[in-house]
Amino acid sequence: MALNRSVPVPLYYQLAELIREQIAAGELRPGDQVPGERTLSEQYQISRMTARQALVYLEREGTLVSEQGRGTFVAAPKLTYDALHLLGFTEAMLLRGAKPRARVLEQGVVTPPLRVARDLGLAGGEEAVKIVRLRFSDVTPLLLETSYIPLSRCPGLAQDDLASQSLYTLLEQRYGVRLLRATQTLEATVANAYEQQLFGVAEGMPMILLTGVTFDDHNKPVEQFKAIYRGDRFKLTYESERGAPVGNQVPAPRLSMVLA
Amino acid sequence: MALNRSVPVPLYYQLAELIREQIAAGELRPGDQVPGERTLSEQYQISRMTARQALVYLEREGTLVSEQGRGTFVAAPKLTYDALHLLGFTEAMLLRGAKPRARVLEQGVVTPPLRVARDLGLAGGEEAVKIVRLRFSDVTPLLLETSYIPLSRCPGLAQDDLASQSLYTLLEQRYGVRLLRATQTLEATVANAYEQQLFGVAEGMPMILLTGVTFDDHNKPVEQFKAIYRGDRFKLTYESERGAPVGNQVPAPRLSMVLA
DNA sequence: GTGCCCTAGTGGTATAGAGCAATAGGCTGT
DNA sequence: ACAGCCTATTGCTCTATACCACTAGGGCAC
Missing domain, CATH: 3.40.1410.10 (Chorismate lyase-like)
Structure with a gap:
């Protein structure tokens, strides 16, 4: 449940994996809101930028979608x-x-x-x-x-x-x-x-x-x-x-x- | 040739566009090395993270490829x-x-x-x-x-x-x-x-x-x-x-x- | 009621600074 | 000559902080 700093795996990647697992396990379902950048950074004792990096990473691969002002959510499997x-x-x-x-x-x-x-x-x-x-x-x-x-x-x-x-x-x-x-x-x-x-x-x-x-x-x-x-x-x-990315996608x- | 801070367009995006244009204009050709994060940040008077964001952005869309210890290069059109x-x-x-x-x-x-x-x-x-x-x-x-x-x-x-x-x-x-x-x-x-x-x-x-x-x-x-x-x-x-991204791609x- | 504004919370952008990891190339000792 | 080390350079990760843009919802004025 915690991140491991003594291993050569980036923190943002560990966090991303963790969130992916929670989705796979059904703890987070499509449409659910995932904890925000600030919450994650506090919860896992990492900086907000690092937490954000994990979320952006997951958004890019299509696992999450985020909307400014609202939050970040688990994407529909589609x-x-x-x-x-x-x-x-x-x-x-x-x-x-x-x-x-x-x-x-x-x-x-x-x-x-x-x-x-x-x-x-x-x-x-x-x-x-x-x-x-x-x-x-x-x-x-x-x-x-x-x-x-x-x-x-x-x-x-x-x-x-x-x-x-x-x-x-x-x-x-x-x-x-x-x-x-x-x-x-x-x-x-x-x-x-x-x-x-x-x-x-x-x-x-x-x-x-x-x-x-x-x-x-x-x-x-x-x-x-x-x-x-x-x-x-x-x-x-x-x-x-071969166009410009729309948002992070x-x-x-x-x-x-x-x-x- | 310079970035504009008084328009609502993110700096990293302006820089990315600028690099894209240089590639389009032939000033940078496939295989060429693009200026590094540190150089760009100094040249355009932006922080290194912001310069990096532009490079990562272009890498993700396939325009650039970067290699740790060597540099960042213009990708083959393919x-x-x-x-x-x-x-x-x-x-x-x-x-x-x-x-x-x-x-x-x-x-x-x-x-x-x-x-x-x-x-x-x-x-x-x-x-x-x-x-x-x-x-x-x-x-x-x-x-x-x-x-x-x-x-x-x-x-x-x-x-x-x-x-x-x-x-x-x-x-x-x-x-x-x-x-x-x-x-x-x-x-x-x-x-x-x-x-x-x-x-x-x-x-x-x-x-x-x-x-x-x-x-x-x-x-x-x-x-x-x-x-x-x-x-x-x-x-x-x-x-x-629906796999994990490889590198930034x-x-x-x-x-x-x-x-x- | 209806419409407006204000505010708390969210993601997005930007800064400055630190240390790590991989590479390439020069240097040095044998 | 050559193997190995050393160092400069590069990208990569992470921290801490600040402000902006957008959203939703509560509360106030009408």
Whole structure:
């Protein structure tokens, strides 16, 4: 609970770590106000500038946001869909005022294919929950999504209701999985016969294929996924900027999936 | 040349701007050492911490890199292809050990289509240089690229040699255009008859269509482009991470085009 | 009530000064 | 010649202090 001055780790960094841990432990929740610069400096017996350095550091990495005259607050995670999954299907839907719906086509425990098992780091024969969902905007099917999650991570997932709630919320809230990182690959393809029928599109319809793996805070793979989007309805926009930082935040390239 | 204390602009920010301008003007070139904290504080009559704040600020945004015991230096631009254009065609080629080649299919002054003129902010009838290039890895055509650049920006471009040199290098070095920002959109499509013949692929081949606009340091549009990639050879990978900053740099999501 | 001002608390900027850690290059002893 | 030390220079951390800008809320005047 105190800082250690006899170790070659900067005080501001120790304090930043400490605050990060408090957030990770749930002692500080998104939206909560963190102690101010003056309070921290007194509490940990450091100068205000040093306390400030820790806060600025955390603000820069996106963990905190501060507002002059009000205080400093724990930032919303804004990762689950946004940066992490890139797709933002639900967001894109809500933005357009359409109602996101899902039909569960498959949900159960299986022995995953070799390629999937490898992505998930599973030993031979280890089981996983397979989930296949078709997602709609109102009545139009837009996206077919297949996910595999190791059974050991989510014992009851095969029985949970997935039609009405997000898989990511479920994983985080019910199974305590903290998703932090994702690798994904996007490519162009055309609809196969099954997909043609499912989406009700013509032969040769261009589609976007998104595959990838999400990882938790221990860098262990959590989910292997594959999603097929209707190519005529989705675009991907990418904005890169080498601009001046706004406040303390350095602008990162923005990438988002938009519905045409 | 001096800082102004009677305006509500922070000193550290004024100094940062000043250094940025010196880099933009070519007085400081990539790799050059910038004056140290102590020198700057004396030179501009500000405290050392304030000078330092300016340097840290510029380091964070990637303009400078500093090394303890050595000094602070102007960073390499590393933008032209990397973050800016996303595609990194030449890089992907060189990485695989293949030789990037280009055949110029069209190069001349035209009155651009309405939609392009709008993107470039051109008045009706204003002319632009149109460039169409087919780009190869060795002998395989992989990418068809069409660019429009306002004629006023690059008077001689219609005559320049584009087969052997990069359009971006040419714009920067010969016409003094500083490309800083890009918006682009990626979508899936299928090859049309002309593209089928050009690439020598079958009907219905999935393709990636990348369109966008690049902007200069005054936020004026410089180029409108459209690129068609062979879908069976290109993938897009995206890696998002919410990690700890390394040094002063916050990791941004990495997006790159890879050749399958 | 309504509008205004004042004030306490917050983050943001700036100062001056101290010591630490890493680097590069010259110097010195062998 | 060479290895090792020494020192100047650089960036990095930290302290203590001051004042400014902005916000929210209480209380006062109307």
